Amino acid sequence: MISAAGIPLRIGRKLMTLDHGNSGWSRRLASDTCNAGGAGPQEAGLQLRERSIQLLKTLGVPTDPRGIVLACGFVAAALFGLFAILTPPGDPIGWAYIGLAVVGFLFVQARIVTTGLWLLVAAGGAAVAAAGNVSGWLEAFVGLALAVVSLIPPPAD
Numbered sequence: 001m002i003s004a005a006g007i008p009l010r011i012g013r014k015l016m017t018l019d020h021g022n023s024g025w026s027r028r029l030a031s032d033t034c035n036a037g038g039a040g041p042q043e044a045g046l047q048l049r050e051r052s053i054q055l056l057k058t059l060g061v062p063t064d065p066r067g068i069v070l071a072c073g074f075v076a077a078a079l080f081g082l083f084a085i086l087t088p089p090g091d092p093i094g095w096a097y098i099g100l101a102v103v104g105f106l107f108v109q110a111r112i113v114t115t116g117l118w119l120l121v122a123a124g125g126a127a128v129a130a131a132g133n134v135s136g137w138l139e140a141f142v143g144l145a146l147a148v149v150s151l152i153p154p155p156a157d
Helices: 027-031 041-059 065-086 093-106 111-130 136-151
Strands: none
Touching: 065 093, 065 111, 065 136, 093 111, 111 136
C-alpha cells in the first residue's frame, strides 16, 4: 500500500511472493531453475529412461508386466537352485531349477512352455508337501500362480 505522501507503507505480516522474501534479488533470477540452453531435469530423466529400456531390450528382458513377472519368477528359481547346490550336502535338484530358469527365460514370451514349466514346479512342490515337508505347499502355490500368469497372452508388438 502507498500512503498519501507517496511513501510505501510496510504491513507487519509475511508476504508470500515468488522471491520468498529475498527482496534483493530480482524475480527473474529467483524463479529461473534451468540451465541456459541445457536440458531441464524432466528431459534428462526421459533420456535416462529410454536408455535403460534399450539396455533391457538388448539383454532380452521383457518390458511388459506379464514378462517382467515371469522373468522375476525365473530369476528366483535360478537363485533357489543355486542355494540348493551350494548348501551342504549339495542337492543336485538345484541343477534342475537352474535349467528350468534358463529355458524359461529363453522362452518367456511362449505361453505353452512357461505354463508347462510352472506347472512342473507346482507338481514338484505338491510332491514335497505330500512327502511331509510343509514348505512344499508354498512352492506349489507359487508355481500355480505363475502358471496362471503365463497363460495371459503376451502383448502384440
